[in-house]
Amino acid sequence: MSLAESKTNLLGLTRAELESFVEGMGEKPFRARQLMKWLYKRNVSQIDEMTDLAKRFRERLKEVAEVRTPAITLTQVSSDGTRKWLLAMDGTQGIEMVFIPEPDRGTLCISSQVGCAMDCSFCSTAQQGFNRNLTAAEIVGQVWLANRELGFQPGGDRVITNVVFMGMGEPLANYRNVVPATEILMDDLGFDISRRRVTVSTSGLVPQMLRLAEETNCALAVSLHAPNDRLRDELVPINRKHKIAELLEACWRYVEKQNARSITFEYVMLDGINDKPEHAYELVELLRGRPAKLNLIPFNPFPQTKYRRSSAAAIERFRDILNRHGVIATTRRTRGDDIDAACGQLVGRVNDRTTVRLGSKLISVAVQS
Numbered sequence: 001m002s003l004a005e006s007k008t009n010l011l012g013l014t015r016a017e018l019e020s021f022v023e024g025m026g027e028k029p030f031r032a033r034q035l036m037k038w039l040y041k042r043n044v045s046q047i048d049e050m051t052d053l054a055k056r057f058r059e060r061l062k063e064v065a066e067v068r069t070p071a072i073t074l075t076q077v078s079s080d081g082t083r084k085w086l087l088a089m090d091g092t093q094g095i096e097m098v099f100i101p102e103p104d105r106g107t108l109c110i111s112s113q114v115g116c117a118m119d120c121s122f123c124s125t126a127q128q129g130f131n132r133n134l135t136a137a138e139i140v141g142q143v144w145l146a147n148r149e150l151g152f153q154p155g156g157d158r159v160i161t162n163v164v165f166m167g168m169g170e171p172l173a174n175y176r177n178v179v180p181a182t183e184i185l186m187d188d189l190g191f192d193i194s195r196r197r198v199t200v201s202t203s204g205l206v207p208q209m210l211r212l213a214e215e216t217n218c219a220l221a222v223s224l225h226a227p228n229d230r231l232r233d234e235l236v237p238i239n240r241k242h243k244i245a246e247l248l249e250a251c252w253r254y255v256e257k258q259n260a261r262s263i264t265f266e267y268v269m270l271d272g273i274n275d276k277p278e279h280a281y282e283l284v285e286l287l288r289g290r291p292a293k294l295n296l297i298p299f300n301p302f303p304q305t306k307y308r309r310s311s312a313a314a315i316e317r318f319r320d321i322l323n324r325h326g327v328i329a330t331t332r333r334t335r336g337d338d339i340d341a342a343c344g345q346l347v348g349r350v351n352d353r354t355t356v357r358l359g360s361k362l363i364s365v366a367v368q369s
């Protein structure tokens with residue numbers, strides 16, 4: 001391990017952890033608050049710039065701690081304003097992060113793992129397999145970095161209003177790093193994002209969902225994708241272990257424990273596979289009268305996939321059946337198509353930079369080494 005890596009990355013510490021860290025250095029716990037202000041309210045990464053800390057403390061802090069963010073390999077900006085960053089993790093490994101601006105909010109989609117082990121058949125990350133978990137500091141570091149890249153000004157308007165764990169990886173398979181990261185995102189001394197605007201998305205790890213209900217209070221999204229076990233077993237293999245009935249039980253428990261409004265269910269629209277009227281009626285049976293919202297995601301194709309995106313007409317028909325029968329369903333608008341930033345496309349061109357597609361619709365491309 002190099003000297004740099006042996007230093008504690010301050011971005012990974014929750015308020016309580018930062019307090020014990022500074023106490024361990026013989027300082028008063030309020031130093032942790034001062035540090036958090038520099039880190040999250042002013043976006044400062046150089047300990048030397050944290051001028052209200054005593055010089056002697058800063059010198060000692062520099063010996064044991066630092067602020068380390070993921071390094072940017074490539075930045076792409078889509079014609080619709082969506083931004084995608086390729087981030088180098090260690091050497092050859094990479095993840096992607098996407099920012100989606102909308103008139104009333106700015107959503108940052110972050111990754112929780114390099115690769116993924118869940119093996120969902122329609123997801124491009126699955127093709128890469130699982131590489132490793134991200135640390136809490138690497139997760140928080142994405143948000144910190146995006147703030148800087150998006151020109152966040154201390155005291156100015158928020159640029160990132162929502163954070164979703166819908167990038168690469170299964171967040172609940174990396175529970176011990178994801179949970180502290182959500183805490184830092186929601187802490188008023190941290191990024192201070194409201195709990196309804198930090199969303200963990202899961203393919204359905206039931207035991208971890210039950211634990212999450214007890215231990216945090218962020219929002220939960222569940223990748224459902226099929227209305228019956230036969231089909232879901234095929235699309236989302238974790239279903240072979242935790243069936244739909246068990247999954248939904250955990251969802252309702254989550255809402256109850258959290259006093260949340262609802263669970264968002266993601267449903268990828270695959271042509272001829274899960275997009276027929278009978279599937280919509282099966283979903284009505286599962287979700288009617290429940291605290292559920294359904295988000296229909298047009299499938300985003302990637303090389304070597306056997307699936308196709310459902311037609312706009314099929315998606316509309318599907319949505320109408322649900323809405324007519326009392327299940328709230330909306331269609332997610334596809335964003336960042338021209339830069340492969342859409343859901344499920346967060347992969348792999350990472351490992352071979354020469355194949356990054358620079359489509360004609362691209363407005364600007366900045367390569368950073």
Ligand code: SAH
Pocket residue numbers: 118120122123124165166167168169170171201202203221222223266267268297298299300301343344345
């Ligand atoms: N592992 C987590 C979070 C990452 S995926 C989960 O499964 O929820 C974020 C969302 O994108 C999930 O709903 C996932 O099913 C969906 N997705 C994956 N591949 C996709 C694709 N090719 N097209 C559209 N959505 C996709």
